[in-house]
Amino acid sequence: MNKNKRVKTGVTAALALAISVPAWAPAEAFSPKHMKVESVQFNGMESPKTIDEMVQTYTTATVDVTYSNGKVTSYPLSYQSLFKSEDKVATVNGEKIPAGTPIDVNGQPIKDPSSPTGDYFVSDAPDSNSVLNPIGGKLYMVTHYEYQTIDKAGNSAYGLVPASMSLTTLNQSKKTGELTPKNVQKIDFSEVNGLWIPCNGSLSPWNTHLGSEEYEPDARAYLDPTSTTRSQVDTFGKLYFGEEDKANPYFYGYIPEISINKKGESSVVKHYSTGRFSHEMTKVMPDNRTLYFGDDGSQTAMFMYVADREKDLSAGTLYAAKFHQTGTKTGGSGDLEWIKLSHSTDKEVKAIIDSGITFEDxxxxxxxxxxxxxxxxxxxxxxxxxxxxxKPGQEKAAALLESRRYAALLGATTEFNKMEGLALNAQDHALYMAIADQSKGMEKDLTGKDPVDDIQLPKLKSGVTYQLNLLGNQKDRKGALIQSDYVAKSMKGLLVGEDLKAPDAYGNTANVDKIANPDNLSYSDAMNTLFIGEDSSAHTNNFVWAYNLETKELDRILSTPVGAESTGLFAADDRKGFSYIFSNFQHPGDEVAGKTITAVDKNALLEAVDEQIGINQTGGVGYISGLPSLRNTEKK
Incomplete structure (x- = not known):
């Protein structure tokens, strides 16, 4: 945050902003008529200081807009809630159910076996939002429900309960741009064997939603009937299919693509040819063919996919990167060498899966x-x-079903840690990548026991946001030309967090005025701004930040409830003439009990979270409003 700026905080600031501008007046209503927006600069807010602030999802930030006539106008931002995952706004078979309730292979809501009253499961973890460009004049939003933290008995349910997505038809006020949910439907994944843990996602340039399935079940461990993986997959199968042995680990770990037709009906395909690993999210480059992915977890890889045809992800070539370190400053830097894994089609890979192949094959x-x-x-x-x-003849199966293992066998780097969100700055040929926690495999191996040690960067638990430079005319390791003008040649740290030697009074273990554990990324071309959402236990409250690529100023623009992760970050520059920044929160109150907090009464804080939201009971879906119309924005 720019500490030289004067910012208001707390209830006083919220009241001041509410008085200064009518509740639903868009910024456009107060802007100079017929003037183009030339630049946008956010003015940040302070971190929450009171229990009341720490429990809320709120913003007291403002945005300065410079118009083509030289006039600068400041507008207040506000946070608008659409619904919570526990709200009964979804319709299934004529019944209203919670938005975050998953459905089984037959389209029925899944009940929680631990509930004595037969309650449905309700995910407390809404994640990715894609607000599609209008289809038939209507606005649609696809939302992920990543996982279920606990069941009704308070037991861990993570990775055991089938996941889900919802399709929301949004009403939009023609006058103010205010959004409200008209109806919410659950998306049917029965044609693709259900949905594993969907984390982040993105909107494709051809107006479809590209989802994710992270933390793919280990097919080797699955063969051990006593393993946790076997129990996890079997429980998923029982809840989704009604039979334990119907779920196969090779069903999961891919990119699902969701298309919406003019009738508002959804359809789903999984793209098996893009590889199987811990898909955090996918980002498509301007050629409509080149894709990059986050591979979440520890000891992971960087993958690139080049499709055979534009706007068609059913066939293409998968590559993995070898990292050649060049520096350690500002998070570190390195050059990237690409290794071809395989060319394949969805149909080919699906046939291999359906053959009943196992890891031992x-x-x-x-x-x-x-x-x-x-x-x-x-x-x-x-x-x-x-x-x-x-084994002989298993190259394609290895490349597409065990992509990370096969990449390591061929010499690619599998030392990345917590590789999360991606964002594209097309004009500057820059791809941004979040490493939420730069430690473990990304540190120098001091034991001498690791097979390789490509990455030897400084430990930074609060993470780094990297910039990758995209070029054409690049060759793979064997000297073959890569058929893309958007090949990542190098990467370097752009924004770094700052670990503290000891927790502060609020329990923060990272500098509260710098980013900690960057996760969701979204870039606005119109605002020339990179937005960063946090998934951090290092910050007691997680934030959304705005980083202006021209001024290099970093500003905090949203605070989520204590213990909650900031998710679903999506900057929409123009939706029927209005602009929005979507942002959700998930698992409020999580991990707070284990923190040392002296600035406020921790017990009172936990009670407030439990009373007002519910600890690990629900998550919120909403957006930041107050932005001017950016339809005619000119990027400098």
Missing amino acids: IFESSDVPKEGFTAIKTYANNGKVEYLKL
Whole structure:
């Protein structure tokens, strides 16, 4: 945050802003007539200081808008809630159910077996939002419900309960731009064997939603009937299909694409040819063919996919990166070398899965060194070294079903940690990538036991946001030309957090005026601004930040409830003449009990969260309003 700016905080500021501008007056209503917006600069807010502030989702930030006539006007921002995941706004078979309730293969709401009254599961973790460009004059929003933290009995339900997405038809006021949910429908995933843990997502340039399935179940561990993975997949199968043995680990870990037709009906396909790993999200480059992904977890890889045809992700070539470190300053830097894994089609990979293939059909494996076997270390084996040997003729199956393991076998780097969101700045040929926690595999190996040690960067638990430079005429490791003008050649730190030696009075273990654990990223071309949402236990309250690429100013523009993660970040420059920044929150109150907080009464804080929201009971879906219309914005 720019500490030289004067900012208002708390209830006084909120009241002042509410008085200064009518509740639903858009910024456009107060802007100079017929003037183009030339630049936008956010003015940040202070971090929450009171229990009341710490429990709310709110903003007291403002935005300065410079018009083409030189006039500068400041507008207050506000946060508008659409619904909570526990709200009964979704319609299934004529019944109103909570928005965050998953449905099974037959389209029925899934009940929580631990509930004595037969309640439905309700995810407390709404994540990605894509607000599509108008279809048939209507606005639609796709929202992820990432997971269920606990069941009704208070037991962990993470990764056990089938996940879901919803499709919301939004009403928009023609006068003010205010959005309200007209109806909410659950999206049917029965044609693709259900939905694993969907984290972040993106809107494709051709107006479809690209989802995700992160933390793919380990197909090697699944073969052990006593493993946690086996229990997880079987529980998923029981709840979704009604039968434990119907779920297959190779069903999950891909990119689902959701299309909406003019009748407002959704359809889903999974793109198996883009590889199977911990898909955090996908970002499509301006050529409508090149894709980059987040691979969340520890000991993960960087992947790139180049489709055969524009706007068609059913066939293409998958690559993985080798990181060549060049520096350690500002989070670090390195050059990227791309290794081709395989060319394939969705149809080909689906046929391999349907054949009943298992991990043992693809690899010979060992937990100790063995002649002819290669040592690798990846997330899929819980970050432990394993020794693999590819079986004859299984190259394609390995590349597409065990993408990270196969990448490691071919020499790609699998040392990234918590690789999260992506955002594209097309004009500058820059891709932004969030590393939420720069530690573990990204540190220098001091034991000498790791198979490779490509990344040797400073430990930074509060994370780094990187900039990747995109170029054409690049070749892969074998010298073959990569058919893309958007190949990431190098990466360097753009924004870094600051770890504290000891927690402050609010329990923060990272500097509260810098980013901690960047996760969601969204770039606005019209505002020349990178928005960053946090998934941080290092910050007791998580924030959304605005980073102006021209002025290099960083400003806090939203605070979420204590213990809650900021999710669903999506900057919409123009939706029928109005502009929005969508942002959700999930799992409020989580991990607060374990913090040392002296600035406020921690017990009173927890009571307030539980009373006003519910700890790990629900999440919120909403957006920041008050932006001017950016339809005619000119980027400098």
